[in-house]
Amino acid sequence: MSAIGARISRLRKKLRDSTKSPNVIRTVYGAGYVFALPVSAVRTPPPQSGDR
DSSP states (O other), X not given: OOHHHHHHHHHHHHTTOOXXXXXXXXXXXXXXXXXXXXXXXXXXXXXXXXXX
């Protein structure tokens, strides 16, 4: 198993994603991996001058 494959395997375990029928991280043979769930950006307000 490659270093990337090992990392993906650990991510799948943490996300409780199946290796037989993955729902979160899918393998695209010959290309790599893809997140299979929708992803959206979350905007956070800039810190106020008094915040630290």
